[in-house]
Amino acid sequence: MSQDRPxxxxxxxxxxxxxxxxxxxxxxxxxxxxxTAEYKDATGYFRAIAxxxxxxxxxxxxxxxxxxxxxxxxxxxxxxxxxxxAISAPLDVExxxxxxxxxxxxxxxxxxxxxxxxxxxxxxxxxxxxxxTHSFSEDSKNYHTWxxxxxxxxxxxxEEDLWAGELDFVEQMLGQDIRNNSAxxxxxxVVWASGNPCRATxxxxxxxxxxxKQSISLAPNNASAWNYLRGVLNHNKVAFSSIAEFVKLxxxxxxxxxxxxxxxxxxxxxxxxxxxxxxxxxxxxxxxEQQGDKDGVEKATxxxxxxxxxxxxxxxxxxxxxxxxxxxxxxx
Amino acid sequence: xxxxEEQKKQLRMTPFDSYPTPTSDVxxxxxxxxxxxxxxxxxxAQSPFALHKPVHMQFLVKHLIKGFPxxxxxxxxxxxxxxxxxxxxxxxxxxxxxPDNRQRAVEKILACQHPAGGFAGGPGQAAHLLTTYxxxxxxxxxxKPGPGGGWEDIDRKGIYNFFLSLKQKDGSFLVAHHSEVDVxxxxxxxxxxxxxxxxxxxxxxxxxxxVASCQTYEGGxxxxxxxSYDPHNPGKILExxxxxxxxxxxxxxxxxxxxxxxxxxxxxxxxxxxxxxPSIDLKALLRWLVLMQGTESELGxxxxxxxxxxxxxxxxxxxxxxxLLEALGVGGLENAKSVSEDVVDQEEEALKGLKIGDGDxxxxxxxxxxxxxxxEYLLLAGQAPGGGLRDKPPKNPDVxxxxxxxSGLSAAQHHIYPSTSKCKNLSEAWNPFNxxxxxxxxxxxxxxxNAALRREAYAAILSWDEDAARASNYAHIVxxxxxxxxxxxxxxxxxxxxxxxxxxxxxxx
Numbered sequence: 157m158s159q160d161r162p163x164x165x166x167x168x169x170x171x172x173x174x175x176x177x178x179x180x181x182x183x184x185x186x187x188x189x190x191x192t193a194e195y196k197d198a199t200g201y202f203r204a205i206a207x208x209x210x211x212x213x214x215x216x217x218x219x220x221x222x223x224x225x226x227x228x229x230x231x232x233x234x235x236x237x238x239x240x241x242a243i244s245a246p247l248d249v250e251x252x253x254x255x256x257x258x259x260x261x262x263x264x265x266x267x268x269x270x271x272x273x274x275x276x277x278x279x280x281x282x283x284x285x286x287x288x289t290h291s292f293s294e295d296s297k298n299y300h301t302w303x304x305x306x307x308x309x310x311x312x313x314x315e316e317d318l319w320a321g322e323l324d325f326v327e328q329m330l331g332q333d334i335r336n337n338s339a340x341x342x343x344x345x346v347v348w349a350s351g352n353p354c355r356a357t358x359x360x361x362x363x364x365x366x367x368x369k370q371s372i373s374l375a376p377n378n379a380s381a382w383n384y385l386r387g388v389l390n391h392n393k394v395a396f397s398s399i400a401e402f403v404k405l406x407x408x409x410x411x412x413x414x415x416x417x418x419x420x421x422x423x424x425x426x427x428x429x430x431x432x433x434x435x436x437x438x439x440x441x442x443x444x445e446q447q448g449d450k451d452g453v454e455k456a457t458x459x460x461x462x463x464x465x466x467x468x469x470x471x472x473x474x475x476x477x478x479x480x481x482x483x484x485x486x487x488x
Numbered sequence: 489x490x491x492x493e494e495q496k497k498q499l500r501m502t503p504f505d506s507y508p509t510p511t512s513d514v515x516x517x518x519x520x521x522x523x524x525x526x527x528x529x530x531x532x533a534q535s536p537f538a539l540h541k542p543v544h545m546q547f548l549v550k551h552l553i554k555g556f557p558x559x560x561x562x563x564x565x566x567x568x569x570x571x572x573x574x575x576x577x578x579x580x581x582x583x584x585x586x587p588d589n590r591q592r593a594v595e596k597i598l599a600c601q602h603p604a605g606g607f608a609g610g611p612g613q614a615a616h617l618l619t620t621y622x623x624x625x626x627x628x629x630x631x632k633p634g635p636g637g638g639w640e641d642i643d644r645k646g647i648y649n650f651f652l653s654l655k656q657k658d659g660s661f662l663v664a665h666h667s668e669v670d671v672x673x674x675x676x677x678x679x680x681x682x683x684x685x686x687x688x689x690x691x692x693x694x695x696x697x698x699v700a701s702c703q704t705y706e707g708g709x710x711x712x713x714x715x716s717y718d719p720h721n722p723g724k725i726l727e728x729x730x731x732x733x734x735x736x737x738x739x740x741x742x743x744x745x746x747x748x749x750x751x752x753x754x755x756x757x758x759x760x761x762x763x764x765x766p767s768i769d770l771k772a773l774l775r776w777l778v779l780m781q782g783t784e785s786e787l788g789x790x791x792x793x794x795x796x797x798x799x800x801x802x803x804x805x806x807x808x809x810x811x812l813l814e815a816l817g818v819g820g821l822e823n824a825k826s827v828s829e830d831v832v833d834q835e836e837e838a839l840k841g842l843k844i845g846d847g848d849x850x851x852x853x854x855x856x857x858x859x860x861x862x863x864e865y866l867l868l869a870g871q872a873p874g875g876g877l878r879d880k881p882p883k884n885p886d887v888x889x890x891x892x893x894x895s896g897l898s899a900a901q902h903h904i905y906p907s908t909s910k911c912k913n914l915s916e917a918w919n920p921f922n923x924x925x926x927x928x929x930x931x932x933x934x935x936x937x938n939a940a941l942r943r944e945a946y947a948a949i950l951s952w953d954e955d956a957a958r959a960s961n962y963a964h965i966v967x968x969x970x971x972x973x974x975x976x977x978x979x980x981x982x983x984x985x986x987x988x989x990x991x992x993x994x995x996x997x
Contacts, residue, residue: 179611180599186592187570188555195561203612229565231613234666269668279722296510297796303711303735310734313719313726335511337794341736344705349732351716375507379779379794387705430503457838470788473856474778477819479838487830 164197165221170214176200177207198222199229206235211242220253227257227264237273247278258291268300272307281312289325296329297338306345315353322346322354327367334371337380344384348391366420369402373423376406382435396443403443406436407459434468445482453482499523499785511795518797519785521881525869526787537867537967539897540875541581544890547875548574551887552589565609568600568622573891575629579983580894580973585630593630594638597623605646605653615650616664621676624683628982628990639993644926648686651677658731659694660712669712671702675744678751679980683987685994687945688930689755689937696752699745700766701731706794707772708737708780709745737776739792743805743812746773747979750815754944758937770818774856777813780806781857787869788861789880790896799879800870800889803896804981807862810855811899811978815906819856859900863966866897895976901965902975903955904984911951918943925996946995950988952977 165171177200179185191199198221205215219236222229240250251274258267275281288305291298309318323346329339346352368388371381389396402422405411409431411424425431441459444452457479464475501519504512527536552574556563563570571593578585585593599611600623606615607623624642631638654661656669663673674695681687701713710733718724735741749768756765782789782798789798790806814820870877870893876885877893920939930938954975962969977987 177612180596183592183595183599185596185599186589187552187567187574187596189560189564189567189570190555190558191561191564192558195564199564206612226561226564228562229613230609230616230664230667231565234614234664237666265668265670272668273666297793299711299735299738306732306734307714310714310716310732313716315719333509333511334507335509335795337796338736341704341706345732345734349705349730351726351729375505375509377503377505383706383794391705426505428506430505433503461838468783470781470783470858470861471778473858474774476839477856480835483834483838 164194165201165218166197171201174201174204174208177203179203192225195222195225198225202232202235206231211239213243213245215239216243216245223257223266227267230266233266233270237270247274250274251278255287258287259294265300268304272304275308276311279312281308281314282317284308285318285321285325292329296333296336299338302338302342306342306350309346309352310350313351313353319346319352319354322352330371334375335378335380337383340380340384344387348388365399369399369421369423372406373425376425376429376431376433376436379435382439386439396439396446400440400443403436403439407432407440432467434463437463437467441478445478448486450486453486456482500783501785502783514797515795518880522787522789522798522869523785525881527868535967537864537971539867539967539971539973540871543875544577544871544877544894545581545583545875547872547885548577548887548890565613565616566619566622567610568597568607568619568626570887571596572622572626572629573887575626576982577887577891577894579629579986580891580898580976582974590630591636593626597626597630598638598641601641601643602646602650605643605648605650607647614664616667617651617654617661617673617676618663620647620650621680624680624990625980625982628683628980628986631990633993639990642684644684644686644994645928647680647684648688648691648926648928651681651686651691655691657694659692659696659698661695671699671709671711671741671748672744674699675748675751678748682751682945682949683980683991683994685924685942685946685991685996686926686928687755687941688928689934689941690930692752692755696749696756697766699748699752700768702733702741702745703768703773704733704737706737707769707774707776708739708742709733710735710737711741736793739780739790739802739805742773742777743809746809746812750812750979751945751949753815754948755941758940758944770813770816774813774818777806777809778857781861782865784861787865788858789865789869790862797880798865800866800877800896801879801892803862803866803870804892804899807857807859807896808899808976808978808981810857811904813856820903820905855903859964860966862900863897866893866900867967867971870897894973895981897971898973898976899978901971901973903958903964904952904975904978905955906948906951907953908951910953911947914947914950915943918947922996925994942995946991949979949991952979952984954984 166176176197179199198218201218202222205218216236216239219232219239222232223236240247251271254267254271254274258271275284288301291301295301309322312318326339326343326346329336330343365388368381368385372378372385405422405424410427410429437459441456444456444459446452460475460478464472468475502512502515556570575585575593597607600607600609600619602608602615604615607620608615609619627638627642633639651661654664656662660669661673661677662668663670678692681691698713702709702711704710713731713733715731716726716729718726759765779794780790780792780802782791786798789800790802791798792802792805810819866877869881872878872885877890878885879889924942958964962972965971974983976982977984980987
C-alpha cells in the first residue's frame, strides 16, 4: 500500500466490520469543504472508530492516513496518542515516524505537541536537540520549533547534556542571521529568564553586554539586538545611562576620526552603517527621560521630535505621546 | 510614472548597514513588491483607495454556497472558524444573511457541538476551546433566542464543565484534552464565558497570573510560560523556579493575552485589596505594539514579530490591540489627564511643526498607531484583484485573511472606547435578584463574589461605545464614506450589536 495509490478503507477486507459514519446527517451543510474521496473515506471510518472507542493497531493505520492528508486534525492526533498508550505501542517507532512528518508539516501545532507527549514518556531528550537544530535549516524562525526547544530544556533541566551547549547553539544561529529574533529570544531565555543551572558558571553581565554591543556595531539597524539590550538592562536593573557613551556613537553619522580607537566595551559603528539609527535615538531619549528632570525631558523631546519628523516618521503619534507624557511627568 | 519613481526614491527601504542576512534579503524583496502597489499616475478615474466591497462579497458568497476547494482539507478541523470568518466579514460590511442560509449556518454549528460539552472542529471531532469561540460567535451572528433559533440549544453547563476539565494548576488551560496550553485558548474561553454568563471565580482563579507570565522582555506576549522541572524528580516542578515565556513576542498571542487581561479586570478588581495581584508592563507593551507597524516602505502594515514581514491579518491582532489598551488606562480621551494651561502651552510648543498632512490626522483622540497608513496598506496591498483580502501581494486571498484585514480596517476607521459612565450605569441598573439561568453548581461560599463578578463582567463587556463625534464624519476613513465598515467590538471581534444581542439574552435581560 504505497502512498501514491491510496486504497480506500472501504475497499479493505480487514475493515469490512466497520460502518463508516457520515459527517452531516440530515442536512446539506453550508460552506462545505470539497473533500477528496480518500479523505472523505478515511474520516468516515475515523468517526465510526471514535464512536465505538476501538483502540487497536489498525487505528494507528487509520489515523496516520488522516494526519498525512490533514496534519491539523487534532482529534485524530489525540485519538492516536490514546491508542498508542492503550496498546502499548513502541514509542521509539512512533518518534521515528514523527521525524519524517515533522519535516513535511513543520507549521502544524499538532506535530510538535505529539512529539512533546512522546518525549515526556520516553525521557530521551538529548537526540531531540539535533533534530530541532536540523528543522531550523528548513525554517529558522518556526515558532513551534523554538517553543519546543525551550520546553525541552526546562522540562528535563539537564545541565550537562542539554543546557551546556545551548549558548554555543544560539551563537551559531545568530552567526547565520544576526537579525533572527527567535534566536535572540532564545538567548534571553538561556542566559537570563530560565532556571538554567549553567548560569552560575556563566560570564558576567559585563561580558554579555559585550556580545550584543558587538552585534550592534556590525549591523546597528537591528531591532532584535536593541530589544535584547534593553531587556538585559531591565532584567538586571541596570540604568540605561550606564551605556550612554556607546549608544551616542549610533545617534550621529559615521565619524571617520574614530576608526583607530579600539575599545571593546564601546564598539563603534563601521563606515557602511546607516546612521543615525532610530533605535539608538530612541534609547538615548530614554536615557534623558530617566534623568527625571526638566533638562532631561527637554533633551528627550528634541530626540523624539527628530524621530517624529525625520528618522521614524511612521510612528509620529507615539513620539508625540512620549513628549506629552514626559512633559506631564515633570510638572510641579 | 515619474511621480511614482520620485516617491519611491524618497521612501527609504529598510536600512541594512551593508550587512545582508536572510532576514534583510526577504525584507527587501517584500518591499520591492509592496512599493509596486503605491498609487500611480495611471490609476484613471477610480480611486486607488476604493474598498471593493462587491468583489469581496462575491468571494465570500462563493465559499459559503459553492464550498471550499480541496486545499481547505487542512481546515477540516476548523469548520466553525470558516463559518465565523465569513459571517463576521459579512457583518463588518453591513450584509445580513437571508433567513434560509442563517438557519443552515445555525444547524451546521449545532452539529459541531460535542455531547460532553463544548464545540468541535466538525461533527464527531473532539471539543476544543478555539472552535468553541468560533461556534458561539457564529451563533451570535446567525442565531437568535427562541425555539429553533440556536441559542437555546447551546449547552452552557456542558461548556462550563468542558472548560473546568481543561483547567491546569497554574491557571492555564489545555486547548483540548491531551493538547497544548496556549493563551489563544484562554482568550477563547474568557470571551465565551463572559458572553454566555458562565464566568465564575472558580473558573478563572490563577488565570491572571498565567497570562501575565506570558509577557516577554520585548513587551509583547508569547503563547505560554513554563517553569523548570526537577531533573531528579520526573514530572515535579523545581521549587522556586522562574517561569519564563516560551517563544518570542507574537502578534496573535499578544492580542489574545491583552484581551484576556481586559476580560479578567472585573475579577481582579473584586479581589480583596490586600491580596497580591499580578501586573503587566503596559509601557513595554505599548512600545512593542507600536514598533510592529511597518514603515512607509512597507506601506504601513503590521508585522507579527520583530524582524519579520508585514501581514494583513496583524492589522487586527496588533492594530486592534490598541483599542484594548484604553481599557487599561493607556491612550484615548477618557485617559487623557486634565492638566494645567501651562502644560497645554508647553505641549503645543513642543509639538509645533509635527502637524503633517491634514490637521485632522494629528490629534490626541486619534490613537497611538498610524491608522491612516494601516488603512492604506489594506486598501492598496491587502485587496486581491479577483476578490478577497490577503496577507500581502502576491499571495492568494483566503477567508481568514479576508476577515482579519476587514476587522483591522474597521479598527482603524472607528474609535471604540470603554466608557466608564456606561459601565457604571449598567452596573447600577443590575437587578440583584436576576439569577444565572444555568445552574453551574457554584458553592454557596463564593456566592457574593460570584454575584458581583456576573454584574461587573456584564457591565464591562457592554461598556464599549463609539466616539460619536468622530463617527459623525468620514474624515478618518481613507477612501471616504463608501469605504466605511461597521464598528467592531475590540474584544469579541463581533459587531457591537451582535455582542450585545447574545450577552443580553444569556444574562436573562
